[in-house]
Every structure is written in structure tokens, then in C-alpha cells.
Amino acid sequence: MSRERVAPQDWYETIRMADDVTLIQEPWIKPFFRCNMWHVRGRDRDLLFDSGLGHVSLSRHVRLVTERPLIAVASHTHFDHIGCHHEFAHRAVHAAEAAILADPRNELTLADKYATDEMFDRMPKGWQSERYRIEPAPAERLLQDGEIIDLGDRAFEVVHTPGHSPGGIGLFEKRTGIFLSGDIVYDGPLIDDAYHSDRGDYRATFERLRPLGVSVVHGGHFPSFGPVRYRQIVDEYLEGLRKAGCHLT
Numbered sequence: 001m002s003r004e005r006v007a008p009q010d011w012y013e014t015i016r017m018a019d020d021v022t023l024i025q026e027p028w029i030k031p032f033f034r035c036n037m038w039h040v041r042g043r044d045r046d047l048l049f050d051s052g053l054g055h056v057s058l059s060r061h062v063r064l065v066t067e068r069p070l071i072a073v074a075s076h077t078h079f080d081h082i083g084c085h086h087e088f089a090h091r092a093v094h095a096a097e098a099a100i101l102a103d104p105r106n107e108l109t110l111a112d113k114y115a116t117d118e119m120f121d122r123m124p125k126g127w128q129s130e131r132y133r134i135e136p137a138p139a140e141r142l143l144q145d146g147e148i149i150d151l152g153d154r155a156f157e158v159v160h161t162p163g164h165s166p167g168g169i170g171l172f173e174k175r176t177g178i179f180l181s182g183d184i185v186y187d188g189p190l191i192d193d194a195y196h197s198d199r200g201d202y203r204a205t206f207e208r209l210r211p212l213g214v215s216v217v218h219g220g221h222f223p224s225f226g227p228v229r230y231r232q233i234v235d236e237y238l239e240g241l242r243k244a245g246c247h248l249t
């Protein structure tokens with residue numbers, strides 16, 4: 001790759017969506033590896049769901065995340081989602097992946113396989129894939145299914161979504177139907193064969209998620225979508241498992 005490196009101030013972009021939700025992304029990373037970070041404004045505090053690759057400081061270059069008190073929640077602990085968690089004082093993760101957030105070694109976060117120069121359209125200044133490490137970010141709050149992330153005037157329910165990884169979660173806001181879904185469901189190739197993936201869990205999670213009254217799904221990768229596409233993706237996956245002859249319990 002002969003092109004010039006990208007300066008830190010040009011690394012992130014923010015896109016404002018409805019209902020005080022903002023997408024933060026790293027556009028120089030190819031879509032399959034490019035994590036969607038979701039910022040939600042609340043009355044008493046803000047929510048950040050995932051924090052990206054971590055090579056360029058999020059708190060230094062995206063003003064939105066330092067304007068108000070904020071809780072940084074991890075959808076799960078793959079490297080593309082937790083790189084900047086250490087920059088935030090208040091951190092939460094599902095209990096099943098708390099150990100990885102506290103000790104995010106490359107072989108546990110999939111960075112050993114995927115965090116290479118091939119991820120980028122253009123690389124950021126200072127990037128050397130062999131030196132990539134994520135800073136430990138032990139959580140102050142360990143989440144379980146059904147808990148509420150309370151922003152004062154907004155409440156997001158934790159939905160445990162094992163399958164892609166054991167401690168995956170989505171956050172569902174009942175009032176608006178907003179579902180922040182992480183890597184369990186997005187509009188692109190779903191990953192059910194990572195070292196700690198489980199297809200039986202994936203299927204059980206999808207059967208549980210299917211009736212959820214979503215109005216919009218903001219996933220961990222790729223563009224957002226609505227309820228029809230949501231059920232289409234879920235059904236296609238379940239159908240594929242059946243075709244592949246996976247008779248899972």
C-alpha cells in the first residue's frame with residue numbers, strides 16, 4: 001500500500017441518526033472489519049456501545065464522547081469493538097467476557113488473525129500490525145440478561161446473545177424499538193465459526209430474538225435496517241443451518 005497514511009484528526013467520522021443516536025465509524029477500514037460504534041444521548045448520561053480498533057484515540061478525536069458522563073458498554077470483546085474502552089472510566093461488559101476485556105490478548109480478541117494491514121483502505125499514521133495490542137480495560141459493571149442500562153430518560157435492556165461469542169449482548173430500547181445488536185445480527189456475512197462461537201447458541205439466540213419488536217437495528221457492522229430485513233436475516237440464517245444439516249438442540 002503506497003498511499004499516504006491517514007492523520008488522526010481524519011480517522012473518525014460521525015453520522016447523526018434519529019432519536020439522538022450517532023454512528024461513529026472508522027471509514028478507512030474495509031466494511032467487513034469496520035465496527036459501528038453507537039453513541040446514544042441520555043438526560044443524565046450518554047451510552048457508547050463499542051469503541052473501535054483503538055489505534056487512534058477516540059476520546060481525543062471525537063468530541064461527542066467526552067461532552068457528558070458516559071458509560072462504555074462492550075457488545076462483545078473482539079478487537080474491532082473494544083480498542084478504546086480503556087479511555088473511559090465507566091465500563092460494562094457481559095460477565096461471560098469480562099476476563100477478556102480485563103486481559104485482551106490478541107489470540108482472545110481475534111486480533112491475531114484479523115488485525116493486519118489487509119484491514120485498511122488506507123492505514124493510520126503509526127500503524128504496525130505486529131505491534132498492535134489492546135489496553136486492558138477491566139469493567140466496573142458485569143452485565144446479565146435483562147438488566148437495564150439507565151440513561152435517566154432512556155432505558156436500554158441487556159439482551160444476552162451468545163452464538164458469535166459467549167458474552168455477546170444487544171441493547172433494546174422498548175420505547176423506540178431501537179436495537180443495538182452488536183455482531184449477532186447485521187446486514188452482512190455472519191460469523192459463527194470463531195474459536196468461541198457456538199452454532200447451537202446462535203440458533204437459540206435467533207429463535208429468541210425473532211419476535212423482538214424492533215423498529216430499527218443498528219448492528220456491529222454494515223448499514224442499519226428495519227424489521228422486515230431483520231426477520232429476513234434471522235430466517236435466512238436459521239434456514240441455512242437446517243440445510244447444512246445442523247440438527248442442534
Ligand SMILES: [Zn+2]
Pocket residue numbers: 076078164183
Ligand atoms: Zn465479533
Ligand SMILES: [Zn+2]
Pocket residue numbers: 035078080081183220221
Ligand atoms: Zn465485529
